[in-house]
Amino acid sequence: MTEFAKLTVTLTEPVAVVRHLRNDFRQESYDHIPGTAVRGALAAQWLLAHGDPDDDFLEIFEGDGVFGPLHSAASLPVPLSVKVHKYRADDDCRVLWWDAIREEVDVCQYCKQTLEFSKGGPIGKVRRTPRTRNALDAEGNARSGNLFNQSSIAAGNVFEGWLSGPALRSLRIDGEPVRTLSLGGKRTIQGNAEVAIDFGAEPEPVELVGKDVVLRLAAPGIFVDKLGLPAAEPDLCELSKVLGVKVSSVVKSWPRWTEVGGWHLASGLPKPTERAVQAGSTYRVRCAERPSEAALRALMVRGVGLRRREGFGALCRPVAPLSFYEWGGVLARLRADMATVERTLPQLHERTRELRSGIENDAPFQDQLARDDQYSIALRKLLDVTDPVLYGRLVTRLESGK
Template identity: 35%
Template sequence: MLLDVQVKAHQPLALGVRPAGTAPVQTQHHIPGSVLRGALAAAWIRDHGLPNKVPPQLRQEFVTLFESETVFGPLFATGSQIVPLSVRRCKYQRCAGIHPDDAFDDSSSPYCGSCGGPLTAGRGEVEFFGGTAGRLVVQRTHLEIHDKRQVASDGNLFTRRALTHQDSKGDERQFHGRIAAADDLPEAAARWLKQCRDLRLGGRRGTSGGVTYSAATASPRLPGTGERVALRLTAPAILTDTSGLPLDLADRDQLGEALRAELSCLLATRIVKVERVWARRERVGGWHAASNLPKPVELAVSAGSVLLLTFDEPPAPEALLALAGRGVGLRRNEGFGALETATSAWTPPSGSMAEDAPTGPEAMDPAESYARMLYLSGHSAWFIDQLRLYVEERAAGNPPHDALLERSRLRNLPGELRRDVQDLLLRTTPDTLDRTLARLAALHRLKTDEEQSS
């Protein structure tokens, strides 16, 4: 049984990720399935009591909902989506161009076909498309004042970031996702899942995280199928071999064997091989509220990773739909291993790119892309001085060269950034160079004015 879930946020959502040292606690830009599961489990306990203190029938309902095969998928805000690692995007600006998905597109050009800027691989992050995303993150500092010294107590001063609950129009954000439950889920448990209710999601639940939850039986569309199917992870997946050790993603034979063992009964067709893998790793854990203890930390494959599989014959669409509801790997009922299946190249949410994409001459102007690249390099003032001389040389008819890269300031540039600067110097026309210089100077001047005003 599949349920379509909708959540409307009324307060900022502190969906924290693992803190790094003394840096502010960051927030997710979506609602992970584990957060939804925890909030619903807390609501069930408020309705019925602690599982170990209720009648056996109710206890079994709790186990069926939260400790069995019920899978809570991630929720994404309207107009947002994870950009898969197999997709290459404009590095320094977002434009209306259709960018290649290496899983299904053989294009090897490193440049955007729309604006001419450099392309870089997706990072598996949630991005908002369209003109209504607005400000995404708010930051708050929390502290406890020492009574006698009237300063922050040691260890009690920290900054937390939260996802805003309103878009640029002032409307409350709505998040959408799915819950997949067993077909034999008891009727009482199914009714409870479908009830509209108020929940608290994430951290700082005393002052944030208020949402309205609703769910209804889904009417899913069958996905496309073929002999090549991509699995796009929408949540971290804990993939292990038969001994329980993390899989080596570079060993496609071992990965294929593990997937065959896990999915053969579900798909009813043989996985011939894992054709390609685009993946990152991360460590995932969590907190078990019932025992007040941390959950084990696992090495997982990050959300946004893509596994391209080849089959003997196309799997049945119903089997792929069931796979998308089930997920892959361990701890699926905790929100891990959620995925989507695809047989064609990734595209942004329908109609969203046109709303916020540059239009007119800027959409086709690589000068904007190069100017942002130089500005973000941290050497904008130096580049302004050096490019003025280089533009004069090119305008005088001298051939292009990249002697600028031999200067001591640029010798330690990262390889990808170095190639982008070399591309600017060697491939662009004098007119594009001149417009790049003008735009870079404007960006640098704006930054200087902001620093002086503050």
């Protein structure tokens, strides 16, 4: 019986986990917290409490436990099996995703636009801190050559992820659950975060279509063939073992190659780059019979392939974003309190202008967000839209009452 824990992390400071360090000091940073960063942050706390790495450390951090990536609904990758509009969807388009796992569609039935496969980018936009900032050293002085450009995920973002196996032991220090983490490490802007751990949480099962299991990667996957050479598909023997049923073939796959590096925790040295398939890669694999619910849940947290302890091969079940048409339901919940909506319209419109300049300011809405009702849930959803064009159109639609 594998044990799981669900980690919910709320950033109290901006965080940037950097993808590439480029020599022009402009950086690309992730929209989520990769498993390597989660593992690094927990390892740093362990070392602070216990001193030098010992056998226990190796079992927790270099053993067969899993430190999964932390994602929000917006930061998960659009599966590569999903077709999307090539250009902006019309207001009347009721659907934004067509999944080739289930249907072969080439044209949107509403706007007649040709569709194209996703490139595996994030589903939505996470809130970012739009300013150039310096990386600070322990004394609060700017480190030379560490000027970062618009690369931090803003404070307030909430991300979730899973740990399993011996990795769970990293979540308690002297018997007490970890409550804060300093996410980051080498090559990153560190940020503090509040942590909530649910030791009893149950992961979602991996998706089933008939007897076929659908694997959608939330992180790059590292697979090898029998000769140890890079492979574009997960190993069928590995899957058969985890699912407890014979997995006979990969029926269809939507992979894309990428490269991954990493840090070796105990030595603090960079790892060599490996070939991997990128997050969003999707596989439909055929099973001889339907796997058990428990096996599907265990697979979701375990992931597939190599270096799973660093979060590689993590799986997910992303949900399609709402179409403009589907936003009608959210706007209706706001309109149920039309008096408040009318009073708030000037601030809601002002936010469109702010979003265009990269500002996300929730302060004018704090009282309403604190309400414990459908209105506050709907308002949170609306304020989570950071695309100024979509947001502006939604506010106009809210105002017009359509």
